[in-house]
Amino acid sequence: MVTPVIELSRIEKEYPGVKPLDRVDFAVRSGEIHALLGENGAGKSTLIRVMGGAIRPNGGSMTYLGKPVSWQSPKQARAAGIHVIHQELALFPELSVAENILVDAQPRNGLGLISGRARHARAAEILSQLGVKISTHAKIDELPLADQQMVEIAKALVGEVRLLVLDEPTAVISGHEVDLLFDNMRRLKREGVGIVYVSHRLEEIFEIADRVTILKDGQVAGNGPVGDLTRDEMITKMVGRRLEQIYPPRRKAPASGPDILKVSNLRAGYRVRDVSLSVRPGEVVGIAGMVGSGRTEVAEVIFGKRDLDGGTIEFEGRPFDRRMPREAIRNGLGFLTENRKDEGLFLGLPISANVMAPDLAGVTRRGLIDRRGEREIALEQIRNFAVAAPSPEVKVGNLSGGNQQKVLFGRWSRIARKLLILDEPTRGVDIGAKVEIYRIVRNLAEQGVGILMISSELPEIIGLSDRIFVMSQGHVAGEIDGASATEEAIIDLAVRSVDRRESKAARLEQVA
Amino acid sequence: MSAVVAEFRRNRLSLSYVIVVALLILLVVAGGFLSDRFLTWRNFGNLFQQLVVLGMVSLGQTFVVLLGGIDLAVGSLVSASTVFIAHFLEWRPDLLWLALPLALIAATTIGALNGLLTIVLRVHPLIVTLGMSSIIFGGTLMYNKEPGGSVPRGLADFSYAKLWGIPVTAIVLVAIFALAGLWLQRSRSGRSIYFVGGDREAARLNGLPVSRIVVMAYALSGLCAGLAAIFLTARTGVGDPRIGTALTLQSITPVVVGGTVLAGGRGGVLGTLLGVLLVTMLNNLLNFLNVSSYYQWVIQGLIIIIAVSIHATKRRQ
Numbered sequence: 091m092v093t094p095v096i097e098l099s100r101i102e103k104e105y106p107g108v109k110p111l112d113r114v115d116f117a118v119r120s121g122e123i124h125a126l127l128g129e130n131g132a133g134k135s136t137l138i139r140v141m142g143g144a145i146r147p148n149g150g151s152m153t154y155l156g157k158p159v160s161w162q163s164p165k166q167a168r169a170a171g172i173h174v175i176h177q178e179l180a181l182f183p184e185l186s187v188a189e190n191i192l193v194d195a196q197p198r199n200g201l202g203l204i205s206g207r208a209r210h211a212r213a214a215e216i217l218s219q220l221g222v223k224i225s226t227h228a229k230i231d232e233l234p235l236a237d238q239q240m241v242e243i244a245k246a247l248v249g250e251v252r253l254l255v256l257d258e259p260t261a262v263i264s265g266h267e268v269d270l271l272f273d274n275m276r277r278l279k280r281e282g283v284g285i286v287y288v289s290h291r292l293e294e295i296f297e298i299a300d301r302v303t304i305l306k307d308g309q310v311a312g313n314g315p316v317g318d319l320t321r322d323e324m325i326t327k328m329v330g331r332r333l334e335q336i337y338p339p340r341r342k343a344p345a346s347g348p349d350i351l352k353v354s355n356l357r358a359g360y361r362v363r364d365v366s367l368s369v370r371p372g373e374v375v376g377i378a379g380m381v382g383s384g385r386t387e388v389a390e391v392i393f394g395k396r397d398l399d400g401g402t403i404e405f406e407g408r409p410f411d412r413r414m415p416r417e418a419i420r421n422g423l424g425f426l427t428e429n430r431k432d433e434g435l436f437l438g439l440p441i442s443a444n445v446m447a448p449d450l451a452g453v454t455r456r457g458l459i460d461r462r463g464e465r466e467i468a469l470e471q472i473r474n475f476a477v478a479a480p481s482p483e484v485k486v487g488n489l490s491g492g493n494q495q496k497v498l499f500g501r502w503s504r505i506a507r508k509l510l511i512l513d514e515p516t517r518g519v520d521i522g523a524k525v526e527i528y529r530i531v532r533n534l535a536e537q538g539v540g541i542l543m544i545s546s547e548l549p550e551i552i553g554l555s556d557r558i559f560v561m562s563q564g565h566v567a568g569e570i571d572g573a574s575a576t577e578e579a580i581i582d583l584a585v586r587s588v589d590r591r592e593s594k595a596a597r598l599e600q601v602a
Numbered sequence: 603m604s605a606v607v608a609e610f611r612r613n614r615l616s617l618s619y620v621i622v623v624a625l626l627i628l629l630v631v632a633g634g635f636l637s638d639r640f641l642t643w644r645n646f647g648n649l650f651q652q653l654v655v656l657g658m659v660s661l662g663q664t665f666v667v668l669l670g671g672i673d674l675a676v677g678s679l680v681s682a683s684t685v686f687i688a689h690f691l692e693w694r695p696d697l698l699w700l701a702l703p704l705a706l707i708a709a710t711t712i713g714a715l716n717g718l719l720t721i722v723l724r725v726h727p728l729i730v731t732l733g734m735s736s737i738i739f740g741g742t743l744m745y746n747k748e749p750g751g752s753v754p755r756g757l758a759d760f761s762y763a764k765l766w767g768i769p770v771t772a773i774v775l776v777a778i779f780a781l782a783g784l785w786l787q788r789s790r791s792g793r794s795i796y797f798v799g800g801d802r803e804a805a806r807l808n809g810l811p812v813s814r815i816v817v818m819a820y821a822l823s824g825l826c827a828g829l830a831a832i833f834l835t836a837r838t839g840v841g842d843p844r845i846g847t848a849l850t851l852q853s854i855t856p857v858v859v860g861g862t863v864l865a866g867g868r869g870g871v872l873g874t875l876l877g878v879l880l881v882t883m884l885n886n887l888l889n890f891l892n893v894s895s896y897y898q899w900v901i902q903g904l905i906i907i908i909a910v911s912i913h914a915t916k917r918r919q
Contacts, residue, residue, distance in 0.1 A: 395807060419809035433807055436800035438867045447797055447808040450790040458788040 093156055095120045095253045095284035096141060096172070101150035103136055110136040111147065112308040118253060118284040123275060125295045125316065126288045128305035129328055129520030134288055137305070138255050141286070142174040143167030155252065173246035174255040177518070179238055183231035187224055188213035191244045216244045220274050234382060236267035243274065254278060255286040258518070260294060264381045264546045265585070272298050290521065291547070292321050304328055329522045336525055337553035338532040340573060345373035345556065348407060350509050350540040353392065356401035361387040363564035365401070369509060369540040374531060376555030376572065377544045378580045384564040385544045386428060389511045392542075393425040394418045406508070419448050424506025426498050428513035428544070430491075434498055437487030441479060442468035444486050445501045452504075471500030475530060492523025499530050503539075510534060512543040516550060528554055548577045560584050621912050622860060622876040625905075629883055637890040643767060645886070650772035651761075651837075653882040655680075655830045657775050657875065659846075659853040661782055662713075662826025664874045665819040667857050668786075670799040670866025671727035673823045675716055676853055678738035680846030683709050683831030685742055688751025688841030695754040706828040712738070713824015717817035727820075735850065742843040749842040753835055761836035771833055776875075778829070783871045795819055799866030855902065856881055859909040881905070 094117040103111040110133045118124045128134045139145040140152070143161030152159055154170060161167045164174075181190050188210045189196075197208035213226040222240045230238055239259060246254055256275075260268050275285055275298060287299055295302060296316060303313040304327045312319070312327040319327075349368040356365040361384040369375045377385050390396035392403055394413045403410040405421045415425070427433040436444055445468045446453055453464045468482035475496040479489060486497055495515065502510055512531065516524045531554060535541050545551050551558055555572040560583035567583040633640035659676050666673040683705050690701040712734070719730045763770040786792035794815045797805040806812050830849075835841060856877030862869025881902060888898050 393807070415807050416809035416811065425807060427807065432801065433803050436797055436804060436867065438800050439796060443793070443796070447805075447810070450793060454790055458784075459790065459793060461788070 093120075094118055094153070095155065097153040098137075098140070099151050099153070101137070101140060101147045101152070103140065103145060103147050110308050111140070113150070114305070114308070114310055116303055116310070118286055120252070120282045120284050121279050122301060123279055123285045123287055123299045125299035125302040126286055126305065127292075127295065127302055127324060127328055128311075129522055132305040132328070132520075133308040134305055135257065136308075138174060138257060138286070138288065141167070141253070141255060142172055144174075168249070171250050171252035172255070173251050173253070175239075175242050175246065175257065175259065177258045179242050181230045181238055181241060184229060186226065187217075187228050187230065187233070187241055188226035190230055190241055191216060191226075192248060193245065195248050212248075213244070216247050219247060220244055221277075222270065236263040236270070236381075239263060239271070240274075243271075251278075251283055253284045253286070255288075257288045258290065259287075260289060260291060265581075267381070268294070290519075292324060293549075295324070296321070325521060328520075336528065338529050340554075341373065341535070341556055345370040347371050349404070350406055351392065351542065352402075352404040352407075353388070354402045354404075356388065356391060356403070357399045358387060358391045358396055359399070361564055362391060362398075365561070365564070365566050367559045367566060367569075369542050371508075371538045371540050372535050373556040374535050374541040374543060374554055374572075376551040376558040377542065377561060378548065378551045378558055379561030379567075379584050381546060383561040383584065385561050386513055388561070389425065389513050389542070389544060392418075393423060393511060395425070419505055422506060422508030423511070424448075424502030424509070425511045426495075426502055426513060426515055428517060430494055430498060435486050435494055438485060440483045440485055441472065441477070441489075441497055441500075442482040444497055445471050445482075445504075447501065448505050467504070468500075471497075471504070474503075475500045476526060490520075490523075492519040492526075495519055495523065495527060496530075499527070503530075503534055506534075506539060509540045509542065512541065512545075514545055515543065516545070516547070524550075548580055551575075551580070552577065619861065619873060619876060621909065622873065622880060625909070626876065626880055626883065629880065629887065633883070633887045633890075637887065640887055640890055647764065647767060647769060649882060649886050651769045652886065653878050654769075654771045654775050654833045655837075656849070656852060656856065656882065657779070657878040658826050658830035658833060659849050660856040660874050660878050661779060661871060662823035662830075663853040664782075664857050664860075664862055664869070664871055665786075665795060665822045665826075666727070667854075667862050667864060668795050668799045668866055668869055669816060669819045670802070671720065671816070671819070672731065672854070672864070673713070673716065673820060674728065674731040674850050675712070675735040675738060676823060676827045677846040677848065677850030678735040678742070679709055679712060679824060679827040680831045680834065680849055681843050682738050682742040683828050684835045684838070684845055685746050685751065685841035685843050687831060687835045688753060688839075689746070690751075691753050691757070692751040695752075698754060698757060702832055705831060706825060709828030709831070710821050710825040713827070714817050714821035716824070717820030720820075721813050721816055739843070739847075746841070746843055749838075749840040749845075751841040753839050757836045758839055761833065771836075779871050779875050786870060791815065791818060796867055799868075801867070852881075855906050858913075859906060861913050863913075 097117040099115055100113045101111050102113055114133070114137060116137060126134050126137065136145060140147050143164040143166055191213040192209055196204045197212060199205040199208065210226045217224055217226065220240055220243060222237070224233065224237050224240065230241065259271060263271065279285060289295060299316050301314065302316050302319065304311045304324060306328060347370055350371055351369040353368065354366045356362055365384070365388050377388065379385050387396060391398050394415045394417060397413065410417070431437065436447065442464050446464050450459065453460050453467065465482050472479060472482060477493050477496045477500065479493065486494055489497065515531070516527055519527065531541055531543065543554065552572065552575045557572055558570045558575050558580065560567045560570065560580050562584050570579055630641070639645060659680060662676060663673055686708065687701055687705050691698065716731050716734055719725065720727045723730065761771055765773060786795065794810050797808065797810055798812055798815045802812060834845065856874050858864060859880060860869065860873025860877035862873055884901065884905065885898050888901065
């Protein structure tokens with residue numbers, strides 16, 4: 091029997107009115123990848139923070155490397171070899187890779203000053219251990235997210251690491267970046283590091299994890315070797331009920347009628363090179379592709395957030411000339427951005443204000459905002475989208491990710507009567523809320539709204555879309571029918587590198 | 603009806619205000635014990651007269667801070683406006699009806715220019731308004747180095763006029779605050795200030811005219827500075843190129859003490875009014891107790907730090 095790296099026994103954490111952890115037993119062995127599953131609010135992050143010393147539990151005991159411990163601070167846990175990588179990376183965007191990796195272990199020279207040369211040498215050594223090629227001189231904000239994540243992992247390797255905790259590391263990366271991450275996780279595992287892996291993506295759990303612990307409402311709902319549980323069993327334990335049907339039925343006949351949106355030969359910056367696509371009323375059109383393939387940028391150009399360099403955009407046959415979000419909204423468009431906290435919600439304001447933000451005119455009577463009317467609309471949207479909130483006055487910042495997303499649906503469903511653009515609509519949302527969001531999206535489509543949905547989760551794209559455009563390197567690599575799409579077919583298009591000469595020839599052809 | 607009461611409780615009497623009100627009550631009680639002249643009708647008459655100028659400038663500052671900005675030009679703008687008003691009226695006392703609107707238009711325009719510059723140049727408002735402050739200050743001194751000018755009798759009378767024992771200027775101030783509160787809470791443009799202050803990019807993606815709202819907030823701050831200058835000139839009877847210098851930083855105290863967050867998006871004018879009351883009353887009491895103005899500065903500094911740290915702790919909970 092291998093001794094666990096860390097063993098938590100009957101851990102409890104209680105805040106007034108809530109109990110995020112209720113007598114939780116949890117153990118990670120050395121050389122094991124242990125998946126931690128659960129809906130948002132199930133207690134995963136609290137458990138992670140207890141292990142990392144950021145939260146002190148109210149009860150229970152913790153054993154680390156065979157000795158009873160009780161962390162006083164995250165620093166103490168880190169010194170002991172526990173490294174937590176949060177979803178929001180803790181990097182300094184303006185500093186170099188080397189400075190970030192050695193942030194609290196800057197090498198000194200003989201005079202006691204920080205030695206730049208030693209720093210870069212040490213940082214490069216750690217990065218080469220990880221098998222990634224990143225310049226130690228590069229600034230963090232010049233790097234793609236996947237590389238930034240590697241820098242974060244490199245930080246863990248500066249000292250001795252015995253337990254590595256990764257909180258949803260794949261939420262922001264895709265494709266071969268995930269493979270690289272998994273390779274490194276396996277390598278660390280061989281070196282005897284215990285790894286806690288939090289993810290919403292069940293497919294990944296089966297690929298990488300040895301054992302799994304499922305939390306539900308602060309309690310352990312199940313645990314054991316990954317092979318002992320089926321996907322459905324895991325979902326059932328997570329949500330506490332069976333999910334009969336994750337995706338709502340697709341539309342029966344292909345959508346007809348004139349295009350709501352027609353994008354032709356769009357160019358914008360270096361990310362969008364040649365994109366043509368269209369959306370008809372009542373259909374869900376998916377955009378698949380790797381992170382960085384230009385998906386988000388296309389959405390931003392359509393909504394008027396980003397300038398275009400060439401090509402045309404038409405709403406219902408009329409060119410979209412006055413290019414700003416305000417005009418798009420006026421034309422019946424809505425945009426749920428992938429980054430709901432920075433580009434969508436007003437976290438410090440109540441639900442009602444957030445729902446009404448793009449449509450203050452709609453509740454203004456004789457120059458004044460009609461508060462009762464506003465409240466009623468907000469209440470109606472809270473009910474329509476099953477937002478778990480006691481009243482419309484609750485600040486949006488106090489809601490869970492899934493509920494925040496539902497507030498955004500509440501906002502845009504009123505405004506976007508023609509076309510709703512969704513960028514990663516289920517990111518950071520638990521599985522119960524995901525299913526609800528899928529239902530909402532399909533309902534909106536059935537009411538005649540065109541939906542343009544970007545997602546990194548292929549099952550979601552396939553399960554929900556009527557048609558799928560696959561993007562690669564700023565181009566539309568192909569269009570697939572949703573009902574017959576497979577993950578393989580999408581990936582095949584997404585990784586197809588577009589030959590530059592070929593596309594240039596194509597452009598010349600169009601000119602001629 | 604009960605819904606109205608509930609909403610009133612939730613929004614108006616939020617804990618931020620409770621803290622400031624508690625401090626105010628503490629101050630009144632302490633004042634009553636420490637000085638027999640403090641709790642008198644006459645003193646409160648004086649006190650309300652004193653807080654009008656600071657109140658007006660702080661109101662303007664509130665709009666800008668709610669937006670996530672800051673206006674460091676208000677002090678110089680007040681000074682310059684008093685110089686303009688007093689000299690214009692010395693030249694043509696009969697043109698009072700023209701002088702005051704002109705002063706307000708000029709101050710509003712300079713405020714709007716501040717807002718416009720932060721947008722066009724994409725420079726932090728701290729820098730833009732600091733630069734603007736210096737330009738206005740220097741420009742005023744070029745024109746006039748010493749206090750001068752005069753105001754007609756009517757304007758001077760206005761500043762000492764009382765209605766049922768309450769200074770008219772204070773009534774005007776409260777009315778303006780009430781109007782500002784209504785505007786912020788109930789009008790589209792007022793509400794938009796909270797949106798832009800809360801998250802500028804989100805506001806843009808919600809189709810709000812962000813640039814226009816920014817310019818408007820700074821313009822309002824300028825307008826408030828102009829109004830403050832009218833009150834000030836009426837009371838002092840002269841235009842003084844240095845009179846507003848201290849007002850710039852003083853105007854920020856009531857705003858943050860009243861619970862408006864420097865980062866923008868949270869707070870309101872009621873807090874500012876209470877903050878102005880607190881600061882003015884404190885100084886008034888300390889005057890009665892013959893505490894030197896040096897201590898007044900120190901105590902005011904302590905109040906800022908303590909009040910804001912209480913707000914911050916509460917917000918974290």
